[in-house]
Amino acid sequence: MVDLIPRPRVVRTAPGTFVFTPGSLVAGPAEMVGAVRRALAVLDLGAATGGAQTVSEAAITVELDEHLTNEAYAVTVTPEGVRIVAGDAAGALYAGQTLRQSLPAAAFRSAALPGAAWTVPCGHIEDAPRFPWRGAHLDVSRHFLPKREVLRMIDLLAVHKLNRLHLHLADDQGWRVESRVHPLLHEAGSHRPRTTTTHFHGEQRFDGTPHGGHYTLDDLAEMGAYARARGVTIVPEIDVPGHASAILAAYPHLGADPAASHEVLDRWGISPAILSPLPATVEFLAAVFAEIVGALGQVPYFHIGGDECVLDDWAASAEITEYRESLGLATPADLHARFLRELADVLAGHGCRAVVWDEAFVSGALRADTIVMPWRGMEVGRRAASAGHDIVATPVFPLYFDYAEAASPEEPVAIGDTITVADVAAFEPVPASWTPEEASRVLGAQFQLWTERIPDGRTLDYRAWPRGCALAQIAWSGDAEGFQSSLPAHLARLDAYGVEYRPLAGPLPWQRGGTGDRRHSPGAVPVAQVMRHLAEMTHEADSTRPSLG
Known part of the structure; x- marks a missing residue:
């Protein structure tokens, strides 16, 4: 979680990594899930639409936190998965963009290269913009x-x-x-x-x-x-x-x-x-x-x-x-x-x-x-x-x-x-x-x-x-x-x-x-x-x- 532009407010690293696998799911409110999937389009993530068990299997969970300001977000990555908390859909989108920068540079291609491994380091980020x-x-x-x-x-x-x-x-x-x-x-x-x-x-x-x-x-x-x-x-x-x-x-x-x-x-x-x-x-x-x-x-x-x-x-x-x-x-x-x-x-x-x-x-x-x-x-x-x-x-x-x-x-x-x-x-x-x-x-x-x-x-x-x-x-x-x-x-x-x-x-x-x-x-x-x-x-x-x- 280094070399991020723009730089987040808070970055705390932790041991380990999380690896996205083919068919990984994103769970949460539909608009916020859509924002994360757009930011991480190269991963071809799916949306979790089933019950609690399906949500528990999701690689990324997204939650709305009304106490956060517009465009603000937090991301926590553990070896078990990624948790995003955001103040609105824009915050969820920016959380996805930060995750994209934490992946290999090939995540910015329009399609995945053969054999690409989507590994993101563990840690915690808290972020919000200075200006609207x-x-x-x-x-x-x-x-x-x-x-x-x-x-x-x-x-x-x-x-x-x-x-x-x-x-x-x-x-x-x-x-x-x-x-x-x-x-x-x-x-x-x-x-x-x-x-x-x-x-x-x-x-x-x-x-x-x-x-x-x-x-x-x-x-x-x-x-x-x-x-x-x-x-x-x-x-x-x-x-x-x-x-x-x-x-x-x-x-x-x-x-x-x-x-x-x-x-x-x-x-x-x-x-x-x-x-x-x-x-x-x-x-x-x-x-x-x-x-x-x-x-x-x-x-x-x-x-x-x-x-x-x-x-x-x-x-x-x-x-x-x-x-x-x-x-x-x-x-x-x-x-x-x-x-x-x-x-x-x-x-x-x-x-x-x-x-x-x-x-x-x-x-x-x-x-x-x-x-x-x-x-x-x-x-x-x-x-x-x-x-x-x-x-x-x-x-x-x-x-x-x-x-x-x-x-x-x-x-x-x-x-x-x-x-x-x-x-x-x-x-x-x-x-x-x-x-x-x-x-x-x-x-x-x-x-x-x-x-x-x-x-x-x-x-x-x-x-x-x-x-x-x-x-x-x-x-x-x-x-x-x-x-x-x-x-x-x-x-x-x-x-x-x-x-x-x-x-x-x-x-x-x-x-x-x-x-x-x-x-x-x-x-x-x-x-x-x-x-x-x-x-x-x-x-x-x-x-x-x-x-x-």
């Missing part, structure tokens, strides 16, 4: 990732006891979910004729290849059910009112200038395209939100973006200005805040809490239950927390995994340099200088996978792991104690799983950037320079906009 929000953000707008990649990511999150998948479903470069009430969103907004191959400054070059795709509402329902069975909550994001080129390509009348034409963007960067804040836009989005919530099934959180909005078109529009003045609002920033609050009210009617990026917080008054993601740094996160908002730590450094892991010409192209595994492992989501009240507002942390430079699943693996392993330990265990020494054994598990992670010694020959369009550029910006710029930008914004304080 332990997540990953996946941008499927810039580069669409097929459903199979999303389902695989859900599986990998569950392996690491991560429980939130934040799906970035809409941006300037593509709209990624079916809408039956507004079908042009996916019919026109889900594809572009080409994609830029210019990653840094210079004359734009394009690949000339169409790119696109979207998930049907049935796909979304499947993803939601699949995720819930693995302890993962999908957090959909429709980023508004900026980042709206794909929406406006389909429905230009929703723009600040209804006569303007728009295209799904084929390049990266911030676009001035912005939705109108008029009631018709809110009504339009409310219908789309209802479809997404209805498809996913259970949506406790819904992200509405609010970031990087260029408000010039609002200020230039006589109709929008008249509307703003009729509401008694002084500035376009005030109208931006009201627009997001209206959408949050719509979501509250569906039982969802709104989530926003931190610009929405500095723009003005949000609903009190809105969750803020401070991507520009933990200082703006502290201001949101002190104003009474729950936050999820998402700072560029060290949780933006589109940054390279080394400033080396061998690396594939990245947005900047450098965020290492050690940087992630050293991150503290609750800085020591925060007050107890501010600290209590931190729900957890998540890493971000923006996909301008992640075109496919192989690159996704390379960017996400093993840095995601470090975030999993920080968010679950609370610190990185033992992480570095446990990582080599864990990478053997990822090898068995088929994860094409970045090796600690550097990229494999076929993972390198090479000399083509995916080469690592000497123009990549150092992440420290980015963070200084974001801190300055945030300070300037705070000095000119109202805050919640």
Whole structure:
């Protein structure tokens, strides 16, 4: 019971082992038994459905303990069998994942190897997470990732006891979910004729290849059910009112200038395209939100973006200005805040809490239950927390995994340099200088996978792991104690799983950037320079906009 990632709270070893035999049974409440069997699928365990004698013969017994918190569990292994006690089905799932890590690495294969022996050491583990929000953000707008990649990511999150998948479903470069009430969103907004191959400054070059795709509402329902069975909550994001080129390509009348034409963007960067804040836009989005919530099934959180909005078109529009003045609002920033609050009210009617990026917080008054993601740094996160908002730590450094892991010409192209595994492992989501009240507002942390430079699943693996392993330990265990020494054994598990992670010694020959369009550029910006710029930008914004304080 060593080399476990994330590290459990309590591990006590004992002499002896327990060996699973073919046809081993799991006994207990049906939902919890199902969770354990999913985690240990390679063992092909059966469910004990008979009487007391059948239960007594079970290799694993699972019990519900209502005194344990959600996701908490305890595992006791003796030579006679395994006993799991958990606070809920998620806790039972995580107990199963811990047992899986205690088995040989081959337990992470899709099928048992010939002659495999499933032996687990005796001992006792008690465990519970530090944070309730332990997540990953996946941008499927810039580069669409097929459903199979999303389902695989859900599986990998569950392996690491991560429980939130934040799906970035809409941006300037593509709209990624079916809408039956507004079908042009996916019919026109889900594809572009080409994609830029210019990653840094210079004359734009394009690949000339169409790119696109979207998930049907049935796909979304499947993803939601699949995720819930693995302890993962999908957090959909429709980023508004900026980042709206794909929406406006389909429905230009929703723009600040209804006569303007728009295209799904084929390049990266911030676009001035912005939705109108008029009631018709809110009504339009409310219908789309209802479809997404209805498809996913259970949506406790819904992200509405609010970031990087260029408000010039609002200020230039006589109709929008008249509307703003009729509401008694002084500035376009005030109208931006009201627009997001209206959408949050719509979501509250569906039982969802709104989530926003931190610009929405500095723009003005949000609903009190809105969750803020401070991507520009933990200082703006502290201001949101002190104003009474729950936050999820998402700072560029060290949780933006589109940054390279080394400033080396061998690396594939990245947005900047450098965020290492050690940087992630050293991150503290609750800085020591925060007050107890501010600290209590931190729900957890998540890493971000923006996909301008992640075109496919192989690159996704390379960017996400093993840095995601470090975030999993920080968010679950609370610190990185033992992480570095446990990582080599864990990478053997990822090898068995088929994860094409970045090796600690550097990229494999076929993972390198090479000399083509995916080469690592000497123009990549150092992440420290980015963070200084974001801190300055945030300070300037705070000095000119109202805050919640």
